[in-house]
Amino acid sequence: MSKQLPDVQASEPEVAVGLSQVGVTGVEKLVKLAREDKRPIVLMAEFEVYVDLPQGRKGIDMSRNMEVIDETLEDAVAEPVYRVEEMCGETAERLLEKHDYTTTATVEMEAEFVVQDETPASGRPTQGTVDIVAAATAREGEPTREEIGAHVTGMTVCPCSQQMMSQRASEKLAELGVGEREVREFLEAVPQAGHSQRGHATLTIETTGDPDVDLLDVVDVARDAMSARIYNLAKRPDEDAMTYAAHANAKFVEDCVRSMAEGVVDEFDHLDDDAVVTMKQSNDESIHQHNAHAERVAEFGTLRGEVNGD
Incomplete structure (x- = not known):
């Protein structure tokens, strides 16, 4: 008769310090993003999953925990979902239920998303890619907070x-x-020349409940905050249109974040005041070896007051 192996993970650590996040990264799953009267969009998503660890426990038992995480994610992605952030929220809540020693569970997801575009002058159909991000945090006794957003690229010109x-x-x-x-x-x-750069914008919105935040609207706000959009396909008239549009709308990196704030307030005016908006802009400088960066994190109520001059 085999002996019961000791549960080392459940033992006390030599240094009794609690950890805010312990888990796994790089977990890949197929996610079907459902659409009304259309075929679902299939995403190859990568997840990061964490729980907190109390100071009296040595570890989370990574092998068994991975099994729990995998089963929970499989259940979450088994059927088409309409909101990836809601899927992350449900997964976090299930993980919290299955770990009796934790008080917080966090699920983060990132995936490449294909957007359908039309070139600005020739009107030709083309495709572009953006990185969508979703996350959720479930805490004991508190509403689950869910986040949806995107990383997009564009063009800026230095004023x-x-x-x-x-x-x-x-x-x-x-x-x-x-x-x-x-x-x-x-x-x-005829706007004059200015040094141009590729810009990288990040916009995320974190809320509780069902805030009705359309992912494509998030993408549009982030793309339009820069000097001009960019496109994979560009005939000569399109190149001219993009160059003119960018130089007619020159922006500092700081301007891009402020334009993003204005776009958020205009597009998502239904958000609760405690929704948290994260806006970041990084520009790959063309005439410098360094890059430029600006960001703002604020509750929506505060942001709306600043944009409207209240």
């Missing part, structure tokens, strides 16, 4: 370098005898 080029053009046109009014009209009609 400072553009202003210097406009000044150079203005002086040269004046030397050639062009009148001041004509110079002003020309510069308004």
Whole structure:
């Protein structure tokens, strides 16, 4: 008769310090994102799953816990879901129920999502990709908080370098005898060069309950916060349209975050005041070796007050 092996994971650690997150990363699952009257969108999603660990327990028993996590995720993705953040929330709640020693469970998901685009000038259909992110945290005695968002890319133009080029053009046109009014009209009609860069925007919204936040609206707000959208397919008229649009809408990295804030308040005005909005912008600088970054995290009520000047 075999002996019962000791449960080392349940023993007390030598250093009695609790851990806020212990779990697994890199768990891949197929997720079917359901749509009304359309075929579901199939995502290859990667999950990170964590629970907290009290100070009196050595470990979570990684092998058995992985089995619980895998079974829970399998149950969650077995049927099409309409909101990936809700799926994360349900998974976190199930994990909390199955771990009697934990008080918090967190599930995070990231997947590449294909968006259907149309080129800005030639009107040709094309596809682009964005990274969608979803997460949820379940805590004992508290409503589960769910988060949905996206990482997107776009184009920005530096207003400072553009202003210097406009000044150079203005002086040269004046030397050639062009009148001041004509110079002003020309510069308004033909934006001058400025150094451009690829921008990376992140927008997430964290709420409780069912906030009715459409993922595609989140993507649109983030893409439109930069100087211009970019497209995989671009004929010469499209390249001209993108270049003109970006230079006519030059923005600092800080401007992009503020434009994102304005877009969130305009698009999601139904959100509760305690919804948490995270906005980040990073630009790959073209004439510097460093990059530029700006971000803001705020409750929606605060953000709305600032945008509306209350």
